[in-house]
Amino acid sequence: MNLFTHFQTAIVGLIEDLVAAGDLPHGLDVARITVEPPRDLSHGDITTNAAMVLAKPAHKNPREIAVLLAAKAEALPGVEAVEIAGPGFINMRLNKTFWQARLRDVLDASLSYGDSSFGGGVKVNVEYVSANPTGPMHVGHARGAVFGDALASLLDKAGFSVTREYYVNDAGSQVNVLARSTHLRYLEALGEDIGPIPEGYYPGDYLVPVGKALAKRDGDKWKDAPESEWLEDFKAFSIAAMMDLIKQDLDALGVEHDVFTSELDLVSAGKVDEGLAFLKEQGLLYQGVLEPPKGKLPDDWQAREQLLFKATEFGDDVDRPVQKSDGTWTYFATDMAYHLDKFRRGYASMIDVWGADHGGYVKRMQSAIKALTGGQGDLDVKLCQMVSLSENGKPFKMSKRAGTFITLRDVVDKVGKDVVRFIMLTRKNDAGLEFDFAKVTEQSRDNPVFYVQYAHARVNSVMRMAVEEMGQDVITDEAIGGADLNRLVDAAELNLIKVLAQWPRMVESAAAAHEPHRVAFYLNDVAAEFHGLWNKGKDNKSLRFIVANDKELTLARLAMIRAVANVVASGLAVFGVTPVNEMR
């Protein structure tokens, strides 16, 4: 349970009682009432702004309302003390029994602790990666991949019905380039000297095996044939090969998708025409000429009449072209059709994860969705900023030509998927991220991956030690599970439990904000609290987890630290990171 929403409901109930008793007027809006942890823990465990929010509509002094509410709040189960502070905050301190019961919650729920019905089963579509099928993934893709994957897991944990989707851009001109590049490699495989790969082709040697495969399959059949004869086939073959490559990369990263949607299929199925026909009916398409962009003018710019979508009616800055001069659809047109398709599949709530360089595209897509769904659909675009690679602070310059191009696979092979995933989630998606090969594998307090993993490992270490000291017939899962949690009364222990009990709320708020990085900071807090308590045992032997002459207390404390491992593992599961039992 989220203890804050629990008390929010309770407080609203108290307000209703006061209304019924005539102490407060009818018709008060309680939506703005919050129950949250206070900034300063000395203020108590939970605090509410209820009195301040109600003051104006109730035509009463906030402190007056606070007095009424506080008197009733004292009787709420779990509440130990209530204080009124500042301009009208009502601060509540919860009793030991309440916290011990929360620890029981953690232990009972195990890995599912923090699962919530917050999302109410609402369908959400999260689209991420969607890298062009023209080559293996590079590090830039990794951030979006991990972010999208973690966000999807987070939403899932928070009770949304999530679909993880990948949009395959297999219809544009890029894939024609891919096909031609493969053809070159095909010629090469037949023994021709192709020389250096010309400008405008994909130079990567990942196409070499694709060319070879085609040479093996078809011999020299396409050697002198005109492009029109082999293009479609080479394209399909190359795309399939590239998607294999990408899926292998995703697999190495532990990133999964439920659905791969092909742009080509979408176009062939007539979805683009369908979507545009709808816009036309609405009178949202017209032939027009766009103003030249201000500032630096492209060299080849020329005024041209084209088919435009009235994006400005839905909040965009200019109207947007949907058709290229050769008559084919723009990327935007197919993307509109794609999002309409998602909406029709039941996803009113859509999240797209893009690179920051696509930021200029957000408004037009959102305006299109407004138009296409009559305002029923919602798109949140999460832009992921650049990842800059470095080693011991020295920036890693990436260059395809110089051969220092770093693929996703290189990074995963070097530091492991768990490190990559965790680090990618330690910053807000819209902030730049530095990935230092030396720092991310360092075993120190600086390195959040290590620090959090170490907390999990340390719990296991203590468990092993306890078995060693007290015997495996004493320290059993059953004994720990049945431990008397009332023995946990020290303030330091209760503080640790309090941090653990924040997890359900953390899941909900991070999910609501679409910000998985909050989980990383929370896990760091959990680890800090745990390491802190461990260390207190150094100064004060009575606080050690293993107390030789007190089996019951030891079992209770082992239950407590098992809960720590539980919450850490539950959080890491959202990140797709495997908790470790030993630091090696």
Add this chain to the structure above:
RNA sequence: GCGCCCGUAGCUCAGCAGGAUAGAGCACCAGAUUCCUAAUCUGGGGGUCGUGGGUUCAAAUCCCGCCGGGCGCACCA
């Protein structure tokens, strides 16, 4: 020129749908280990939250202007 994002301690960053005296790590200073892993912990100094207005009982948080940085600006995806 326009749009989007960002500006918080010396450095790297948190700040939870506006809440009380703005936090953490690093670095710096002072400490802790015959002891469950010191791979850690405790304490201390350090901030006009870029800036000027506005809304509010309450603004780092919301709105507007300005300054500084990043990204993007038909017919590429």
